[in-house]
Amino acid sequence: MAHKKSLGALDRSLQDLRRNDRLFENAVLLLAGDFRQTLPIIPWLKPADEINACLKYSTFWQHVRTFHLTRNIHVQQQNDHSAELFSNQLLKIGNGIVPANLTSGRISFPQNFCNLVATKEDLIKKVFADIQFKYKDPSWLSERVILAPKNKDVHEVNSTIQLNIPGELVTPSTLFLKKTKQSTIQQNF
Incomplete structure (x- = not known):
């Protein structure tokens, strides 16, 4: 949900503190989360403005190396088959694997999803x-x-x-x- 300008503010602060103009003072940053889930909230602006404010549209994004986690360890530790099934279905929806209806543009949830x-x-x-x-x-x-x-x-x-x-x-x-x-x-x- 962070606005892309927050990353710029962090970069300027690190450069100022270290009196150096290198990007993030060569520090390694860990940005965790699912960048598909939540857009930054900007009151009274259009959805396009919210999308443009995302970290993925920042000039810094080209320097980001993305790692994808493939297993939900929390669900695995619970040893709950229905939770694992739900987690996998949710990932398929998020990854765009579930096809959308051509006329409405909406997806159909799997039968046992909800x-x-x-x-x-x-x-x-x-x-x-x-x-x-x-x-x-x-x-x-x-x-x-x-x-x-x-x-x-x-x-x-x-x-x-x-x-x-x-x-x-x-x-x-x-x-x-x-x-x-x-x-x-x-x-x-």
């Missing part, structure tokens, strides 16, 4: 089924997550899920108000 739902409510019901009974079980909760690209979607999904949990809804602002009221009551006595 469970599709029609609405956010259906997704919540599927992932957090019986939350009104299981919300106190940390191991059950730790196995569930819904990812969303925007914070407003995350807040909406969280609010919907919280409405299904029995008891009084407590937010940081309601806690602050309760503490303020309690301290006011204590001061009056």
